[in-house]
Amino acid sequence: MQRTLGHLVHGMAMRQPPQQATIDALNRLEVLGTVSTDAVVRILMTDPFAALTTLKRANESFYGLRASVGSLTHAVEIIRPDSCVSYFAHADSAGRTSDAIKAVTRHAQATAILAHGLATGQELWTSDSPVRMGMTATTGLLHSLGRLILCVSYPSETDSMYGFSSQAFPVDGTRKELEQLQFGLDHTEVGAFAIRKMHLPDEMSEAVAHMSARRIVLQSSASRRLALTITLASALAEQAGYGLTSQVSFLEQEAHDLKEIAQTTLGWSDDYMNDRLMDLDRQMHAIVDSALHVKPVDRVPAARTPDRAPASPSHSTSRRKSSSASIG
Numbered sequence: 626m627q628r629t630l631g632h633l634v635h636g637m638a639m640r641q642p643p644q645q646a647t648i649d650a651l652n653r654l655e656v657l658g659t660v661s662t663d664a665v666v667r668i669l670m671t672d673p674f675a676a677l678t679t680l681k682r683a684n685e686s687f688y689g690l691r692a693s694v695g696s697l698t699h700a701v702e703i704i705r706p707d708s709c710v711s712y713f714a715h716a717d718s719a720g721r722t723s724d725a726i727k728a729v730t731r732h733a734q735a736t737a738i739l740a741h742g743l744a745t746g747q748e749l750w751t752s753d754s755p756v757r758m759g760m761t762a763t764t765g766l767l768h769s770l771g772r773l774i775l776c777v778s779y780p781s782e783t784d785s786m787y788g789f790s791s792q793a794f795p796v797d798g799t800r801k802e803l804e805q806l807q808f809g810l811d812h813t814e815v816g817a818f819a820i821r822k823m824h825l826p827d828e829m830s831e832a833v834a835h836m837s838a839r840r841i842v843l844q845s846s847a848s849r850r851l852a853l854t855i856t857l858a859s860a861l862a863e864q865a866g867y868g869l870t871s872q873v874s875f876l877e878q879e880a881h882d883l884k885e886i887a888q889t890t891l892g893w894s895d896d897y898m899n900d901r902l903m904d905l906d907r908q909m910h911a912i913v914d915s916a917l918h919v920k921p922v923d924r925v926p927a928a929r930t931p932d933r934a935p936a937s938p939s940h941s942t943s944r945r946k947s948s949s950a951s952i953g
Contacts, residue, residue: 643675645719652714663755665706666698673733673766681823695826697758725776725789728869733769735867738908739858740765742901750908764829768855771816787869857883865902
């Protein structure tokens with residue numbers, strides 16, 4: 626039986642609890658007294674469902690905003706970091722997780738990092754400056770929301786389709802084509818529907834709904850730029866190894882074709898786009914190190930006597946070396 630968008634989304638994205646790791650990390654913030662906008666945003670970036678819930682709350686009429694909020698950082702500032710922590714840290718239950726959900730989440734995080742880098746030329750995730758999740762990075766984080774909803778709603782079917790089940794078998798077709806065959810719709814339709822239901826900016830839902838190069842050129846300039854940025858970032862994330870591990874044979878739009886469109890419409894050079902990949906591994910590792918291993922803030926050291934040797938540098942300055950992404 627063909628399923629409708631309303632049937633898929635109802636009771637799933639809007640009511641999906643935060644991941645247990647999200648609950649634990651926010652609880653540690655509360656216990657350590659290190660709650661801040663930056664700390665909360667870093668944790669919510671590891672959990673797209675929790676990020677979506679935060680954006681939904683910020684866009685409620687209670688706050689009386691004239692324009693929709695599409696930035697995760699702005700949403701946390703509106704609600705207040707301590708309120709965000711209280712809302713999620715004391716959740717009665719944790720959201721479902723699986724290998725497929727973890728893979729989709731990793732891809733969403735990598736896409737957010739790359740989208741921000743492409744749009745601004747700067748790193749999103751650094752150790753010495755706050756994470757500013759604007760609309761582009763936030764859309765990157767939510768661009769795979771539809772696939773997460775499918776994974777939560779139909780775990781056995783998506784595990785098999787995406788190659789995370791012993792029952793998976795090789796088939797031909799793109800992921801979107803396989804989703805259409807299985808569900809009667811694909812993850813971009815589901816994601817765009819959910820974003821609209823949450824009253825987020827139209828540019829975000831349009832970007833997610835039109836994530837293919839052939840359709841992007843038909844959109845308005847603002848929506849086209851965002852859609853192209855997210856689509857290219859998603860393709861580059863897969864190319865760098867942050868995609869779904871699957872037995873399925875995929876024939877999706879290659880990053881090379883998207884780069885050509887970006888060069889023509891946005892003026893981005895090959896070097897500019899490839900440079901965005903250089904620090905992706907390090908930023909992805911930093912997500913885990915910074916968000917899910919919350920540490921106390923550095924305190925002002927006690928006064929030392931003149932003959933006391935200075936303390937050794939903090940271990941936080943020493944980072945595990947990550948392999949550079951292959952951009953082929």
